[in-house]
Amino acid sequence: MFQDRKSEVSIFNKEFVRVFIISLSFIVALVGSSCTQSSSSTSDQQTEKFQQSMESADSGPVEQVHPGKSVYEKYCLTCHQADGSGVPGMYPPVGPNEWTKDQAKIIQVVLNGQSGEIEVNGEVYNNLMPPHNFLSDKEVADVVSYVRANFGNELPPVTEEDVAAAR
Amino acid sequence: MVDSPLSRRHFKESIMRFSAFWFFLVGLMACNQGVHKLDVIQPDADNGGLILPDGFSALVVADTLGHARHIQVNRQGDIYISLNRPKNGGGIVCLRDTTNDGRADLIKYFGEHHGTGIALKDDYLYLGADTLVVRYPMIYSQLLPHDAEEIIVQGLPHNSQHAAKPLTFDQDGNLYVTVGAPSNACMEQSRTKGSPGMDPCPLLERHGGIWQFKADQLNQNQVLDGERFATGIRHAVAIDWNTTESTLFAVQHGRDQLSQLFPDLYDAKQNAELPAEEFLLVEEGSDFGWPYCYYDPMQQAKVLAPEYGGDGHTLGRCEDKDDPIMAFPAHLAPNDLLFYTGDMFPERYKNGAFIAFHGSWNRAPEVQEGYFVAFVSFKGKLPSGDWEVFADGFAGVDVVNSPRDAAYRPCGLAQGPDGSLFVTDDVQGRVWRIMYE
Structure with a gap:
């Protein structure tokens, strides 16, 4: 009565290819961003830190992943999806939008959750996101920074201090 | 009777006249059929992107209508679709084909309320808006209903989820x-890890069930006038009254996030396969167990939910809850149910159930599933075979990793007067008409 599992093998293969492609694109993104980052000169302290971490990632082992990635996968991916595109009509995307752009706002949403009708990129959402204030300042900073550096976003990271101040 | 040459000749003439009349009649019918053949609705060469069983074909009736949810077709073939969000000032879109090619060429937006439920009864069009049920009188031969709306039920709870x-x-x-x-499962803090399930779940007083009202009584109130017909149903977007068996059926959206909320008990793979989406035969007083229980298709049992002390195996208070008549894979999101009573489709489809699966989101990080219309054959009140995919290809991609990958998502079903099956999509607002031969 239940659907067969014959596609497991092919799913495994697809999964492997998908992980490989994602890893590859992540490496390419790292190399690319570190190149452009190093050529730019900015006095912004946060961006400098971000640059340093990206450069060290570039020169270090290839497997190094953003510390916010595992937090995203554990707490955010179910609703906001692996590609950050969300669920139409239910959960908004975390790619470029007015919420991810606003550093204070996105920290608040992660800490305190969100309910009520909102509009994101012209689409209306009316659902509930639970508070994630049980995460440490570092975990929140990591996941917010990870989102702001991925899914099409190119925004500077946030710090543990930013999160502590917002609590 | 006198056997005379005269009467015999008279008899012969009568026979000839009679035969001529019949030949004429048969000829006329043949001609008529010839004329009708020219009128036969031609399917789209690509069946509107759908993949269908042999002998079936489809055409796109209309496109980009808005967030098209449920659908009804009246005896004249006019189509009425509820919209999740209003478009062009209306919450209902009304379609007519004035050229008999199957494609809607007259498209009108109507009504100040929007929502999902829509149904035709006794020359009224009913709409299930998110907090009330209204109806509009239909005017014979006119596409648009009269705008003198009547409120049938008011004050239904406004939900931000499962509205x-x-x-x-x-x-x-x-x-x-x-x-x-x-x-999700009546936690004190919705969808929050570590938050306990409320016991008893206070939501069940006004939610999580199917309520019965009088179809023709105005201004009914859920608590005062409504009867809680069945309970323990998390959300059943797919409901239909089977007129052959005089029985109510529903397909439930099962709970989510077992592994996310209870990582010690469930892994991501189990989350993707638990619990089943349940096909319910709903009788007065039925209790299907939400939020205390969910249906595990592997154990073929209602098991105790982890919010209420369950460990994935314990049955406890769930042993006496009503079981489904069929279990579908988890998270496929059944959004409409239709018992087919038409004569167009082959005999095996008669009185069987079509179910529109909107497609999953809560299987991530596993690939998403659903995004098709399924069929279940019936004998009496019970399925007579396993479920099968009837119409596929809505997503437009081989693998849906996240719901936004899907170009279209099936949401509503209706039967046309000739037995065609209509399917809506709420991503872009497409409507298909599926025909046989």
Whole structure:
């Protein structure tokens, strides 16, 4: 009565290819961003830190992943999806939008959750996101920074201090 | 009778006249059929992107209508579709084909309310808006209903999740409305790890079930006038009254996030396969167990939910809850149910159930599933075979990793007067008409 599992093998293969492609694109993104980052000169302290971490990632082992990635996968991916595109009509995307752009706002949403009708990129959402204030300042900073550096976003990271101040 | 040459000749003439009349009649019918053949609706060369069983074909009736949810087709073939969000000032879109090619060429937006439930009964068009049920009188031969709306039920709870109020009628003047639970599993803090399940779940008083009202009584109130017909149903967007068996059926959206909320008990793979989406035979007083229980298709049992002390195996208080008549894979999101009574499709489809699966989101990080219309053959009140995919290809991609990958998502089903099956999509607002031969 239940659907067969014959596609497991092919799913495994697809999964492997998908992980490989994602890893590859992540490496390419790292190399690319570190190149452009190093050529730019900015006095912004946060961006400098971000640059340093990206450069060290570039020169270090290839497997190094953003510390916010595992937090995203554990707490955010179910609703906001692996590609950050969300669920139409239910959960908004975390790619470029007015919420991810606003550093204070996105920290608040992660800490305190969100309910009520909102509009994101012209689409209306009316659902509930639970508070994630049980995460440490570092975990929140990591996941917010990870989102702001991925899914099409190119925004500077946030710090543990930013999160502590917002609590 | 006198056997005379005269009477015999008279008899022969009568026979000849009679035969001539019949030849003429048969000829006329043949001619008529010839004329009708020219009128036969031609399917789209690509069946509107759908993959269908042999002998079936499809055409796109209309496109980009808005967030098209449930659908009804009246005896004249006019189409009425509820919209999740208003478009062009209307919450209902009305379609007519004036050129008999199957494609809608007259498209009008109507009504100040929007929602999911929509149904035709006795020259009225009923709409299940998110907090009320209204109806509009239909005017014979006119596409648009009269705008003198009547409120049938008011004050239904406004939910931010599971807001849809699908509806159907029995043959005795009753209206059935699903009131979904604004919750995953009645946790004190919704969808929050570590938050306990409320016991008893207070939401069940006004949510998580199917309510019965009078179809023709105005201004009814859920608590004062409505009867909680069945409970323990998290959300059933797919409901239909089976007129052959005089029985209510529903397909439930099962709970989410077992591994996310209870990582010690469930892994991501188990989360993707638990719990089943349940096909329910709904009787007065049925209790299907939400939020305390969910259906595990591997154990073929209702098991105790982890919010209420369950460990994935313990049955406990769930042993006496009503079981489904069929278990579908988890998270496929059944959004409409239709018992087919037409004559167009082959005999095996008669009185069987079509189910529109909107497609999953809660299987991530596993690939998403659903995004098709399924069929279940029936004998009497029970399925007579396994479920099968009837119409596929809505997503437009081989693998849906996240719901936004899907170009179209099936949401509503209706049967046309000739037995065609209509399917809506709420991503872009496409409507298909599926025909046989």
